[in-house]
Amino acid sequence: MKQTAAAPAAARDPSQIAARFARTRARSRALAAPLTPEDMMLQSMEDASPAKWHLAHTTWFFEEFILKPRLPGYRSPDDRFALLFNSYYVQAGPRHARDKRGLISRPGLDDVWAYRAQVDDGIAALMQAGRDDLDQIAALVELGCHHEMQHQELLVTDLLHGLSHNPLLPAYRDPAPKPVSQERPLSFTRHDGGLVEIGHDPGDPAFAYDCEGPRHRVFLEPFALADRPVTNRDWIAFMDDGGYRTPTLWLMDGFAACEAASWDRPLYWWRQDDEWWTFTLRGAQPVNLDAPAVHVSYYEADAFARWAGARLPTEAEWEHACAGVAIEGNFLDAREFRPLPGGGLWGDVWEWTQSPFTPYPGFRPPEGAIGEYNGKFMVNQFVLRGGSCATPVEQMRESYRTFFHPHQRWQMLGLRLARDA
Secondary structure, three states: OOOOOEOOOOOOOHHHHHHHHHHHHHHHHHHHOOOOOOHHHOOOOOOOOOHHHHHHHHHHHHHHHHHHHHOOOOOOOOOOHHHHHOOOOHHHOOOOOHHHHHHOOOOOHHHHHHHHHHHHHHHHHHHOOOOOOHHHHHHHHHHHHHHHHHHHHHHHHHHHHHHOOOOOOOOOOOOOOOOOOOOOOOOEEEEOOEEEEEOOOOOOOOOOEHHHOOOEEEEEOOEEEEOOOOEHHHHHHHHHOOHHHOHHHOOHHHHHHHHHHOOOOOOOEEEEOOEEEEEEOOEEEEOOOOOEOOOOOHHHHHHHHHHOOOEOOOHHHHHHHHOOOOOOOEOHHHOOOOOOOOOOOOEOOEEEEEEEOOOOOOOOOOOOHHHHHHHOOOOOOEEEEOOOOOOOHHHOOOOOOEEEOOOOOOOOEEOOOEEEO
């Protein structure tokens, strides 16, 4: 999830953008509220960042791209923050090493909260200044809000990975009983395919990242898409049938990754008293058999699909199938922090597609540092669709693409099967 360039769109309503800014910043504070200062410093691997860094980086984004160039007289509380809290923006200057973000003990947490407060005040002042370029400022603020929403998801999933290394298995949120559920048979809905359009419509005033467009036509053969995600019950059947030990089910690179990392179950699972358990943001819990399988890589998802006599959908199939389906489901806003049984197309887990993250026909990245994040990452990653229990629902739309490397597992990653029809 490294998208920070917005697609061109109609002018935004500044009052709505200001309200979104306030909601977004408040959500970050609420997510951090249960954490101790020690929790805020956890960095368990290079892919993950400490919660304190997420809070500071998203603040730096507003400062760097909006306040410094547009608010006369604005001064950062510390010019060195640009070095510490830049992520990948080469044109914005040097950056602290990604794998050493957990070593940034100074500035302290109080300093980071003060930094956020100063930037919040600056954005508010800029939005209320009655400037001629208010539409441009509002568009940048909206981009910053969506960028922060992405980091809210990363904050909780990075935290989950960090807490999973603690033998005490601490819960981020109070444990809750496993929801009562029953097995839901797997069924498929047929889609006729044909020549369809996907991607963000430039005439749509709603926000979208640049990589979601241009809207373009794709020809689809008739296909069928499963009516539910693959569940933990399904995944245990795959495990019991030797799925992790059968190389003919796997892509060559996938089986090499499986053997190198000794995969034989999803991330965070273990066996206890003849029952599968998993670690979640609500602590250690027995695996809910009818909840969507989660924390599986693209390689595992692809192998499971082959074992099931199916395949992963393409992102064009996924977007075509979801067209017109209300975006409702188990998102971050529900504060469940775990996939739940009985969901539909949206929420619970991001769903792997077989589509590589590549540019749509006619894609052109914006100029300048703010356009760096998508185009240069369009290699060696796969697209996922649908959002997860860690995704703010305000962030979702039919054209939304997120993307990860095929070996990665720490995000809320699952799958839905497809078949040729």
